[in-house]
Amino acid sequence: MPHWRVVDGMSLAAIALNRFGLGARPGDASPADPSSWLLGQFGHFEPRPAVVTSLPDAMAMTTQYRENLQQLRQMGLIGTRAPSEQQVPGAQAKAEQFQQERRQAYRSAYGGQVRARLAMALGSQAPFAERLVHFWANHFAISTDKLATITMAGPFEFEAIRPHIGGHFFDLLLAVTRHPGMLFYLDQAQSIGPNSRLGTLARGRNLPRQPGLNENLAREILELHTLGAGHYTQADVAGLARALTGWSVGGFGRRMLLIDAPAGAFVFQPALHEPGSVTVAGTRYAQDGEGQARAILSDLALNPLTATRLATKLAQHFVADAPPPALVERMAHAYLASGGEMMALYRTLIAAPEAWAQPLAKFKTPWDWTVSAVRALGWRDLPDGRLALTLNELGQPVWRPGSPAGWPDDAARWAAPDALVRRVEVANRLASLAGTADARALAPRLLPGTLSAATATAIARAESPAQGLALLLVSPEFMRR
Amino acid sequence: MITRRSLIAQGALAGGLAMSPRLALAAAGSNRRLVFIILRGAMDGLAAIPPRDDARQRQLRGGLINPPEQFGAPITLTSDFAAHPALKGFAGLFAAGEAGVVHAVASPYRERSHFDAQNILETGGNAAYALKDGWLNRLLPLLPPAPPPVAISAAMPALLQGAAPATSYAPSRLPDASDALKARVAALYEGDPLLHRLWGEAMATEAMAGMAGAGNGPGNPVALAQTAARLLAGPGGPRIAVLDIGGWDTHAGQAIRLGNQLRQLDNVIAALKAGLGPAWANTLVIAATEFGRTVAANGTGGTDHGTASAALLAGGRLQGGPAAGRVLGDWPGLSRLFDDRDLMPTTSLNSLFAGAAAGLFGLDPDLVTRRVFPAAPAPPLALIRA
Numbered sequence: 001m002p003h004w005r006v007v008d009g010m011s012l013a014a015i016a017l018n019r020f021g022l023g024a025r026p027g028d029a030s031p032a033d034p035s036s037w038l039l040g041q042f043g044h045f046e047p048r049p050a051v052v053t054s055l056p057d058a059m060a061m062t063t064q065y066r067e068n069l070q071q072l073r074q075m076g077l078i079g080t081r082a083p084s085e086q087q088v089p090g091a092q093a094k095a096e097q098f099q100q101e102r103r104q105a106y107r108s109a110y111g112g113q114v115r116a117r118l119a120m121a122l123g124s125q126a127p128f129a130e131r132l133v134h135f136w137a138n139h140f141a142i143s144t145d146k147l148a149t150i151t152m153a154g155p156f157e158f159e160a161i162r163p164h165i166g167g168h169f170f171d172l173l174l175a176v177t178r179h180p181g182m183l184f185y186l187d188q189a190q191s192i193g194p195n196s197r198l199g200t201l202a203r204g205r206n207l208p209r210q211p212g213l214n215e216n217l218a219r220e221i222l223e224l225h226t227l228g229a230g231h232y233t234q235a236d237v238a239g240l241a242r243a244l245t246g247w248s249v250g251g252f253g254r255r256m257l258l259i260d261a262p263a264g265a266f267v268f269q270p271a272l273h274e275p276g277s278v279t280v281a282g283t284r285y286a287q288d289g290e291g292q293a294r295a296i297l298s299d300l301a302l303n304p305l306t307a308t309r310l311a312t313k314l315a316q317h318f319v320a321d322a323p324p325p326a327l328v329e330r331m332a333h334a335y336l337a338s339g340g341e342m343m344a345l346y347r348t349l350i351a352a353p354e355a356w357a358q359p360l361a362k363f364k365t366p367w368d369w370t371v372s373a374v375r376a377l378g379w380r381d382l383p384d385g386r387l388a389l390t391l392n393e394l395g396q397p398v399w400r401p402g403s404p405a406g407w408p409d410d411a412a413r414w415a416a417p418d419a420l421v422r423r424v425e426v427a428n429r430l431a432s433l434a435g436t437a438d439a440r441a442l443a444p445r446l447l448p449g450t451l452s453a454a455t456a457t458a459i460a461r462a463e464s465p466a467q468g469l470a471l472l473l474v475s476p477e478f479m480r481r
Numbered sequence: 482m483i484t485r486r487s488l489i490a491q492g493a494l495a496g497g498l499a500m501s502p503r504l505a506l507a508a509a510g511s512n513r514r515l516v517f518i519i520l521r522g523a524m525d526g527l528a529a530i531p532p533r534d535d536a537r538q539r540q541l542r543g544g545l546i547n548p549p550e551q552f553g554a555p556i557t558l559t560s561d562f563a564a565h566p567a568l569k570g571f572a573g574l575f576a577a578g579e580a581g582v583v584h585a586v587a588s589p590y591r592e593r594s595h596f597d598a599q600n601i602l603e604t605g606g607n608a609a610y611a612l613k614d615g616w617l618n619r620l621l622p623l624l625p626p627a628p629p630p631v632a633i634s635a636a637m638p639a640l641l642q643g644a645a646p647a648t649s650y651a652p653s654r655l656p657d658a659s660d661a662l663k664a665r666v667a668a669l670y671e672g673d674p675l676l677h678r679l680w681g682e683a684m685a686t687e688a689m690a691g692m693a694g695a696g697n698g699p700g701n702p703v704a705l706a707q708t709a710a711r712l713l714a715g716p717g718g719p720r721i722a723v724l725d726i727g728g729w730d731t732h733a734g735q736a737i738r739l740g741n742q743l744r745q746l747d748n749v750i751a752a753l754k755a756g757l758g759p760a761w762a763n764t765l766v767i768a769a770t771e772f773g774r775t776v777a778a779n780g781t782g783g784t785d786h787g788t789a790s791a792a793l794l795a796g797g798r799l800q801g802g803p804a805a806g807r808v809l810g811d812w813p814g815l816s817r818l819f820d821d822r823d824l825m826p827t828t829s830l831n832s833l834f835a836g837a838a839a840g841l842f843g844l845d846p847d848l849v850t851r852r853v854f855p856a857a858p859a860p861p862l863a864l865i866r867a
Contacts, residue, residue: 186732187733190733190780191780210543212781214732214780214783214785215779219786223594229594229596230597230609234820395634402727403595403596403727412642413637415675415676415679416634416649416679417648417683418634418686419649420680421683424663428662452672455669458669462665467661467662471669474666474669475669476669476670476676
């Protein structure tokens with residue numbers, strides 16, 4: 001668009017800071033060599049910083065979840081046993097108090113995880129790598145609207161995503177698929193092969209609910225995580241679902257046939273596994289046991305359709321809502337040529353002239369906008385501590401996209417009338433908290449080369465420093481990256 | 482630029498003082514209200530509106546056949562169908578001739594991806610992402626002039642995206658930005674076509690909601706329905722609102738979850754009726770989902786992605802019409818299933834949408850099909866009295 005005056009070199013720095021990174025901070029030096037600055041971040045990116053390791057992990061959260069389930073069952077609040085009509089006096093009040101405490105504990109754990117994610121995003125010296133963490137967590141989204149996942153999305157991102165953003169995609173896919181967060185979210189932990197040892201045993205008995213396959217995880221692996229919609233058949237789903245039976249979470253089986261494993265640890269349960277070979281995406285897998293699904297995932301990771309899907313999503317995230325097909329093709333090719341390395345995708349992306357040609361092509365999501373706004377003020381948190389709440393108000397509660405497809409990544413879904421009003425309201429509040437920060441000096445540092453004359457003038461003519469700052473944060477240049 | 486308004490003016494001029502029959506019909510439709518509820522995640526139509534005494538259903542559904550006790554017993558709608566007990570209010574409207582059902586409906590889509598299916602439901606096309614605009618947006622040029630339709634959500638659903646103006650609105654708990662800041666933001670966006678348009682729509686909607694006295698309620702669907710009703714009830718308000726209700730993807734533990742979902746939907750419809758007041762008499766509510774769910778229960782007390790589902794209709798405008806207190810559609814039975822697993826689709830959602838839009842707004846059904854559903858035309862259903 002002719003609206004922005006682009007200055008070469010300076011605008012490259014702005015693109016590196018704002019499009020590939022999480023937004024400039026006032027004290028940061030403008031990168032002299034933007035490409036090297038981005039790729040160099042993998043050298044000092046911290047997969048497991050203290051802010052993460054100090055939190056309860058997925059195993060602790062699973063233990064808590066399991067204990068809660070037991071208590072809820074004992075109180076007759078879940079399960080088949082209906083609450084008795086002649087309850088012990090006070091039982092109702094006791095149950096309510098328990099539920100309240102449980103919800104409070106869950107909220108508190110979730111809140112701690114959200115704060116850790118925000119702290120890393122706000123303080124990171126490797127913002128490109130942090131953005132990739134957010135990207136992959138959204139690609140493999142587990143939404144916190146199930147009891148089992150409220151406190152699990154944080155550990156999922158910290159344990160399955162963060163350590164694997166720079167390696168082989170297969171390692172990421174495997175870590176994600178084995179994590180209890182994913183196994184609970186997409187119901188895999190309860191999937192039982194009809195002809196497995198346990199399935200056969202259950203058929204012999206007259207159980208109220210016969211155990212069986214659940215296709216949910218298998219379908220989303222094919223549709224969302226690897227090949228993409230339209231590139232798999234119902235038979236592929238059924239095959240992968242059969243192969244995945246037995247992939248389970250430790251700590252829930254006290255039935256005799258099941259292996260005892262620590263709560264929250266991945267465990268393969270042979271007694272749940274559907275015997276026999278399966279065919280997925282045209283390949284037959286005759287392995288027996290855990291290796292069967294593993295082999296399928298390995299092939300899916302290197303499938304050209306997966307390469308195209310990953311390249312398309314990354315290019316859409318970093319370049320344009322409708323990414324240039326030639327760039328997508330080059331990225332997919334580099335990925336396949338490297339044997340499935342994600343660094344090949346990133347390197348091709350950063351080397352692509354298309355990625356640097358048009359500044360401000362991407363409309364920021366609420367997360368992007370909020371993080372960049374708080375970074376712009378040089379803060380590590382909000383003075384009023386309401387950062388997570390702000391994201392709820394802006395329509396993008398952390399880790400709660402409501403579906404395994406994750407949040408959409410195009411302007412059509414985020415650039416809506418009401419969304420703009422919310423951002424203006426938040427900008428107004430941030431500016432009111434920021435005191436006397438001078439937006440006139442801040443603007444060219446945050447938006448080198450992309451600050452328009454119109455915005456600079458509007459800021460300069462603001463009736464107060466706070467109003468100037470609010471205008472900077474909602475300016476057309478700051479709304480985009 | 483030719484606007485709807487100027488076209489109507491020209492039409493009136495060309496025909497002298499007499500209006501053409503179509504314009505007269507369109508004018509009659511100007512007090513009509515449409516609320517479209519997108520049920521995202523695939524509502525189990527068989528659980529919402531089950532056939533009565535169906536042996537095959539009992540056999541395949543197993544433990545899911547009887548709703549949990551806390552919801553009560555299914556409510557008889559007709560000799561052949563019942564409603565899930567959580568749809569108590571809906572069943573009452575049905576008995577009073579202010580609700581109806583179209584069963585075994587599906588979009589032209591026959592795969593099982595939520596995201597593609599929702600896109601087809603919303604665009605009215607026959608392939609995902611083939612059309613860039615929503616069918617409801619394509620309907621707008623056929624309607625009498627009215628304020629733009631409103632999506633009660635922070636983001637704009639595909640259903641309303643397109644060339645015709647549409648707006649979105651969601652109540653917020655944030656403090657209001659000052660009028661002075663808003664005026665400066667308006668000036669700041671003058672050079673940016675996208676932000677300029679969005680900001681203008683937001684301010685227009687905010688002014689309207691302010692007049693209507695919208696509170697700062699939380700974002701639950703019932704509160705959003707109250708907001709929609711307030712906006713639609715006003716004399717100068719929009720005529721069309723879109724609501725989103727998610728949470729229908731019941732792969733596991735369906736019995737309780739679906740009951741709660743249906744109860745919420747029931748409350749949403751009740752809130753619309755209460756909030757619309759006298760305007761309810763001229764209102765049609767359509768609640769539709771992207772596809773149905775498998776007839777058989779799966780191993781985790783749930784159901785998986787299927788094909789045909791049921792669509793619920795409500796509103797005073799249904800009174801005395803073909804859908805009032807009726808379960809419409811060509812019931813395929815459960816002896817033969819689509820892909821050996823799903824309820825067989827026999828009616829296109831586009832038949833329902835075209836028939837509903839034409840009947841509600843007094844438009845020629847064939848014209849609606851041609852203009853709004855050219856990519857996937859289907860014979861319009863008669864739903865509303867002329």
